[in-house]
Amino acid sequence: MLESDNTLVLYPRVYNKRGQEHLHSVQGMTEFGTIVNVKLRLTDELKESYGENAPSISEFSRTDIMAHMPCVASDDNGPSLGNSIEGMLFFKGVVEEKEGVYIAEDARVIRSSSKDTMPIFGVGRLDISKDSHHVIRAKRALETTSDPVEIDNLNNIINDPRKYLYRAIMYYYEESKRLDHLDHIKKTLIEMIDKYTDKGVVGGVLVKCYDHNNRVIKDSAREIFSMFNSEVSSYQNGYDVWNKEKKNLEDISEEIGGSISSILMMPIAKYNCGAKGNKEYGKRFKKHKDFFYEGDQPMAGRIIVTLQYNEEGENILLSKVHTRNQPRGRIDSISSDGLFTDLLDEDVETKILKSALKYEKMGYKERTFDSIFIRGSVKNLSTNDLEETSEQNVTDVGIKIAENEFGTEYIGIEEENENSSISVDKNRKNTGMLAFMKNIKRES
Numbered sequence: 001m002l003e004s005d006n007t008l009v010l011y012p013r014v015y016n017k018r019g020q021e022h023l024h025s026v027q028g029m030t031e032f033g034t035i036v037n038v039k040l041r042l043t044d045e046l047k048e049s050y051g052e053n054a055p056s057i058s059e060f061s062r063t064d065i066m067a068h069m070p071c072v073a074s075d076d077n078g079p080s081l082g083n084s085i086e087g088m089l090f091f092k093g094v095v096e097e098k099e100g101v102y103i104a105e106d107a108r109v110i111r112s113s114s115k116d117t118m119p120i121f122g123v124g125r126l127d128i129s130k131d132s133h134h135v136i137r138a139k140r141a142l143e144t145t146s147d148p149v150e151i152d153n154l155n156n157i158i159n160d161p162r163k164y165l166y167r168a169i170m171y172y173y174e175e176s177k178r179l180d181h182l183d184h185i186k187k188t189l190i191e192m193i194d195k196y197t198d199k200g201v202v203g204g205v206l207v208k209c210y211d212h213n214n215r216v217i218k219d220s221a222r223e224i225f226s227m228f229n230s231e232v233s234s235y236q237n238g239y240d241v242w243n244k245e246k247k248n249l250e251d252i253s254e255e256i257g258g259s260i261s262s263i264l265m266m267p268i269a270k271y272n273c274g275a276k277g278n279k280e281y282g283k284r285f286k287k288h289k290d291f292f293y294e295g296d297q298p299m300a301g302r303i304i305v306t307l308q309y310n311e312e313g314e315n316i317l318l319s320k321v322h323t324r325n326q327p328r329g330r331i332d333s334i335s336s337d338g339l340f341t342d343l344l345d346e347d348v349e350t351k352i353l354k355s356a357l358k359y360e361k362m363g364y365k366e367r368t369f370d371s372i373f374i375r376g377s378v379k380n381l382s383t384n385d386l387e388e389t390s391e392q393n394v395t396d397v398g399i400k401i402a403e404n405e406f407g408t409e410y411i412g413i414e415e416e417n418e419n420s421s422i423s424v425d426k427n428r429k430n431t432g433m434l435a436f437m438k439n440i441k442r443e444s
Helices: 044-053 057-061 133-142 148-158 182-196 238-253 275-283 285-292 347-362
Strands: 007-016 025-030 035-040 088-092 095-098 101-104 106-111 120-129 165-171 177-179 202-210 222-225 262-272 297-309 316-323 368-373 377-380 386-388 401-404 407-410 434-438
Touching: 007 035, 007 057, 025 057, 035 088, 088 101, 106 297, 106 316, 120 285, 133 148, 165 275, 165 297, 165 316, 177 182, 182 202, 182 238, 182 262, 202 238, 222 238, 222 262, 275 285, 275 316
Parallel strands: 035 101
Antiparallel strands: 007 025, 007 088, 025 035, 088 106, 095 101, 120 165, 120 297, 165 262, 177 262, 202 222, 202 262, 262 316, 297 316, 368 377, 368 434, 377 386, 401 407
């Protein structure tokens, strides 16, 4: 079974290295419990990019002390209860060659063996912060110096992405709670903070408010994290965080029943890089910033996070963030089902419908907007209900393909060209909702 984003997680059981390298394959169990074979055929661009460090089935199968990307296979390796879990591989750009056999254009080891920490799967993002102690210290020094050379040196530190902080933030949406009473808000915040604050992992809560139309109130979404207390060399517990946030949450709760119908609290966790990891991510700052942000707006999607312990073996550090698709939406659109279906305000639908009106100039008549497609769900405009739709009908930028008596069309908000009625720039990260238009006719 293949993920709709053309990725596949495999628990290797047997490596087949007969014949030439392009014929090599690995048999294993997918995260869904299906036994498949996967061949790895890197694109020429990736081969050039990797150089001598290119992944291969041969490299994954190595068990000698010099192996630099081993992934241990075992006869019962798999995710199911009763299976032992050894190595894990993550394939991207996967296509089906024939039933049970796939070809991938890239691969990563996300777990070498049972000795490694388990990767985390889910909704998340890479967070980039310029508030590292290096940058803060340089900014303070800048305020007290007039030496031109020192000013240049300090500005270089402040503007060096290798001095920034890079963290994975995971959203545990399945544990979300909708609350309408201050006592429940306090209890939930303390529990969520304490559950995920451990061994260097920073627990937090995503809080957002809903109006009486079940829409997220604009600018109400906020991430609250435990802060490091240098006096005791540890992160705050849930009760300390509550004391810090008490006034703000009390003010919000007073609006429940008025402009606010309820509050959603979603547990989140921050996984920090070590100094080496921050430096490595900083080397590719622009790439990561362009992918996980639209301007200064953080974007989330489906990711896999690999972790490691620090040298002392005490704290968990971020190793790498692996992306399964383009980011699906802003953090305030993450819903309790993980499908990014939360509407932000009432004018979202209006914006979509107004945007679609321009197609009238292209000779389209009899437009009907039966529903709005919102990354994994379809909202019926007549009943206001959300209905889940198959992930197989969704591409990594959330595009729905409409099939009707007038043919198959890609549906978007504002894209068009001379040759097609409606077209989509697949490289654009589409953060808006998408109109699912039926019964569109071109005027003859």
